[in-house]
Every structure is written in structure tokens, then in C-alpha cells.
Amino acid sequence: MARYSATGKRKTSIARVILTPGEGKITVNGRQFENYFPRPRLRTEVRMPLTTTGTESRYDVSANILGGGMTGQAGALRHGIAKALLTADDSLRKELRVGGFLTRDDRIKERKKAGLKSARKRPQFSKR
Numbered sequence: 001m002a003r004y005s006a007t008g009k010r011k012t013s014i015a016r017v018i019l020t021p022g023e024g025k026i027t028v029n030g031r032q033f034e035n036y037f038p039r040p041r042l043r044t045e046v047r048m049p050l051t052t053t054g055t056e057s058r059y060d061v062s063a064n065i066l067g068g069g070m071t072g073q074a075g076a077l078r079h080g081i082a083k084a085l086l087t088a089d090d091s092l093r094k095e096l097r098v099g100g101f102l103t104r105d106d107r108i109k110e111r112k113k114a115g116l117k118s119a120r121k122r123p124q125f126s127k128r
Contacts, residue, residue: 001020001021002020002021002088003018003019003020004018004019004020004084004085004087004088005017005018005019005084005087006019006080006081006083006084006086006087007080007083008075008076008077008078008079008080008081008082008083008104009076009079009104009106010068010072010073010075010076010079010104010105010106011068011069011072011075011076011105011107011108011109012067012068012072012108013065013066013067013068013069013072013073013075013076014065014066014067014076015063015064015065015066015073015076015077015079015080016063016064016065016080017061017062017063017077017080017081017083017084018061018062018063018084019059019060019061019081019084019085019088020059020060020062021058021059021060022058022059022060023057023060024050024056024057024058024059024060025060025061026046026047026060026061026062026063027060027061027062027063028063028064028065028077029063029064029065033046033061037070037074039070042070042071042074045074045075045078046074046077046078046081048078048099048101049078049081049082049085049096049099049101050081050085052095052096052099052101053085053092053095053096055085055089055092059085059088061081061084063077063080063081065077075105078101079101079102079104079105081101082096082101082102083102086102
């Protein structure tokens with residue numbers, strides 16, 4: 001039986017994704033996909049690589065996600081699914097690239113610097 005694995009990342013979230021031939025079930029951290037991501041927007045975002053390539057009923061997705069928040073985890077899962085699809089079938093590269101699914105969204109929160117209130121906010125100037 002074929003197994004295709006990949007790692008997707010976004011912000012501080014990391015998703016380890018395993019694609020296996022099946023009927024389109026998605027499980028995340030041992031839970032059903034609909035229970036893990038209750039927001040419909042996040043569910044459609046995660047399914048985008050599968051629907052764009054027309055493979056939503058050909059593969060089962062099993063994912064283990066660590067770190068970040070709900071939106072970051074959904075982005076990491078989307079990235080991981082796209083990379084796993086690419087290892088399964090290299091002819092899907094153009095569709096995935098045009099959709100922007102292979103590009104990692106690397107925006108992360110900037111760290112707070114010493115002497116500042118936040119990453120860039122300065123303390124208020126006092127003349128006296």
C-alpha cells in the first residue's frame with residue numbers, strides 16, 4: 001500500500017501529513033476533521049489543494065499538527081497536503097504552484113526587543 005508523507009508549516013505550526021489511497025477521509029490528531037476545525041472557512045482552506053487537483057475522493061489524509069493557533073494549523077495542514085500530493089503525483093505541480101499551495105507563508109510574530117514596549121513600539125518620550 002502506498003503512503004506519501006510531507007511536512008507543512010505556517011507561522012509556528014507544523015503539520016506532518018500522510019496521504020494514503022482511500023475515499024477522502026481526513027483525520028487530524030486522531031480526531032475527525034469537522035470536529036478539529038469547526039469554522040467552515042478553515043475547512044475549505046484545508047481542502048483547497050485536493051479540490052483544485054480533483055483528488056478529494058482518491059486519498060485519505062492523516063495529519064499530526066503541533067504548535068500555533070487554529071488559523072496557523074489550517075495553513076500548515078494545507079501546505080502539507082499540497083506537498084504530499086506532489087510526492088504522490090508530480091504532474092500536479094503546475095496546478096498546485098498556480099494555486100499558491102506550495103509556497104510557505106513564513107510570516108511569524110516578531111520578537112519583543114529590550115527597552116521597547118513591543119517589537120517596534122517605542123516608550124513615550126518625556127522631556128523632563
